[in-house]
């Protein structure tokens with residue numbers, strides 16, 4: 112129990128609501144799984160049935176396979192299960208990402224999932240929910256994580272591409288295939304040159320386009336016969352594509368990585384990319400702190416990231432805060448976490 | 450300042466040598482001389498000293514950023530670099546400044562060391578408030594004495610050569626020694642007239658690569674001059690215009706530190722430059738390097754130390770004779786000249802490095818096994834027809850070292866590294882067994898592959914027992930083979946021994962801590978041949 116009023120319990124399989132008999136982003140197959148968003152560390156296969164936001168369904172379905180039983184809720188729509196009322200609300204993280212709000216006899220708990228406060232043209236903006244208990248992620252929960260304005264970052268990306276283009280050098284930008292890649296696509300200046308994509312990115316683009324998100328024209332890299340196209344191209348690929356077999360096709364190239372982790376120089380140097388663009392779909396420190404405060408929650412639970420530090424800091428600020436252990440990526444696996 | 454910050458970023462963001470050179474050339478094309486000279490100075494590693502105690506700086510930065518000290522520490526722990534941590538934490542500047550590098554350094558940075566602590570604080574806060582993040586990062590690197598960017602002196606020289614058209618060797622020569630950091634110096638470095646001969650200037654050292662192959666592949670022994678490889682400080686003794694200058698390879702003028710060499714050096718004819726090794730020496734044999742270390746740090750050497758650790762200069766080569774640069778002559782010719790000089794001007798403390806002669810490499814190899822007993826590190830192999838080149842080059846000179854000593858030791862402490870591996874745990878302390886305890890005896894940080902480092906890093910994260918500032922004690926579990934060049938008794942070390950050049954030879958996945966070596970095994974190496 113996170114507290115006695117609360118309907119949520121911390122179990123070895125993740126957060127569980129016994130009254131409604133559902134898990135939120137469970138780590139093992141469950142009877143019913145409420146999914147905050149379709150990233151692999153939150154949406155795992157094998158559960159009997161799934162519930163997610165309407166906008167998330169197409170992506171989730173393609174991730175979990177055609178047989179997965181997925182129900183949806185529109186943002187704000189309330190589902191009553193036994194004595195609890197459940198609703199999903201925009202988290203601003205990626206298309207279809209949701210916070211889970213549970214009202215149990217007037218006591219309101221919100222599970223944030225992953226969220227960001229910054230503007231993102233590919234998804235609905237974060238909705239601040241008033242609640243008693245707020246369970247927040249803390250992937251970037253240290254004050255060193257401060258995001259530069261995303262429009263500046265996109266300008267930098269375009270400028271880098273432009274310069275490479277002048278030298279007939281392929282710009283290869285690594286970004287997570289789901290969410291980050293599409294967010295970048297909306298900010299690219301397509302007049303610079305052709306935009307190419309890795310298969311994993313192209314697959315998600317399709318879902319986004321079907322959901323009505325406007326993306327510039329992209330071409331699937333492996334479909335191209337004429338390698339001259341590469342000279343002026345920007346290629347968006349997932350980090351896993353950074354291997355000799357896939358990279359071989361680009362002779363002269365500049366590699367870059369777009370992620371919140373690029374805020375730290377050591378992370379960029381370890382990947383030995385030429386450029387690190389600080390662009391995250393998570394909140395930075397200020398975004399986390401402001402959101403947590405704005406919920407006016409009496410109790411704050413922190414998961415997923417620098418929980419120890421955030422909890423100590425929140426306590427020193429006079430809040431009631433605690434850690435919720437999770438299985439999501441820890442500090443050592445930063446690179447695997449989106 | 451902005452221009453240097455921009456250059457730093459460009460150098461930092463590429464691993465390609467060509468792109469680094471291009472970045473520097475771009476910089477020099479736009480930089481005014483009074484800024485460029487400071488940049489050269491920093492790039493070749495002449496960084497200013499730390500001007501504020503780390504504790505104080507952390508405290509000021511934490512205050513300015515509005516974070517408690519513990520949170521600052523937690524951030525530092527994740528970032529692994531103090532200058533960067535401060536940069537990432539500080540609030541946005543409310544002011545800007547177009548002040549240039551030389552003005553920042555001369556009017557703001559250098560005066561810091563003579564200020565009261567409070568004034569230093571004001572000055573630093575003021576600077577922070579006028580800079581954007583890239584500038585702050587460079588500034589913080591400068592005030593913490595940690596300015597370091599991945600370019601070698603040679604790369605800087607190549608960039609200057611590309612930019613100015615002046616031959617790299619001339620620029621290298623001009624960059625040696627001490628020079629005032631002024632626009633005038635910059636102009637001199639790039640001056641088209643290359644006859645400038647500052648009487649104090651040493652020549653760039655020619656350095657050998659370690660020999661990894663069988664020496665048999667080098668051809669017949671007759672083509673080679675073989676000398677012992679002495680373990681001291683490489684240096685040059687210069688006599689010009691009736692003045693003596695002694696340089697160490699670190700390009701420090703050390704004339705005053707080794708007064709016992711003065712008499713013999715002064716007796717040399719004008720226009721002579723000798724290449725050799727400063728070596729602690731007593732009763733016709735070298736003392737351990739650790740003894741020399743007692744003298745290295747000191748500005749003035751007392752009588753006691755002078756009599757306890759006297760030095761000699763073992764002469765390898767002659768680079769200038771009768772004021773002629775003779776580096777282009779063959780080693781054989783130079784050696785003849787050297788022998789002549791040394792016999793004409795008999796000296797007590799300048800000793801010609803003896804040439805060792807054997808008929809076969811096989812016999813040399815046998816003799817090499819006596820290196821430790823003789824207090825040397827092995828052999829130097831020099832091709833007789835080689836000219837004296839600049840820097841570390843393959844082919845003509847090789848160091849053929851004696852095989853290192855090794856023990857299997859347990860990882861017990863770790864600290865985050867810097868540079869390319871900043872943020873990862875790469876600095877380790879190793880221990881050997883003593884009864885049921887583990888006694889630390891060596892620190893090492895090189896020798897593992899990137900993948901192994903990641904693996905060890907993960908282990909450390911999950912097996913930290915305690916934290917002491919940046920240092921973590923780690924569950925003793927991992928065993929590594931540690932190699933080192935030499936071992937000496939030492940009262941300053943808990944283990945009772947000090948090892949020279951320790952490094953990780955390999956990870957012994959096959960060993961448990963019970964299989965690690967004991968302190969007795971380690972001490973037995975003290976008398977190893």
Ligand SMILES: [Zn+2]
Nearest residue numbers: 148150225449
């Ligand atoms: Zn996510």
Ligand SMILES: [Zn+2]
Nearest residue numbers: 152225439449
């Ligand atoms: Zn996540």
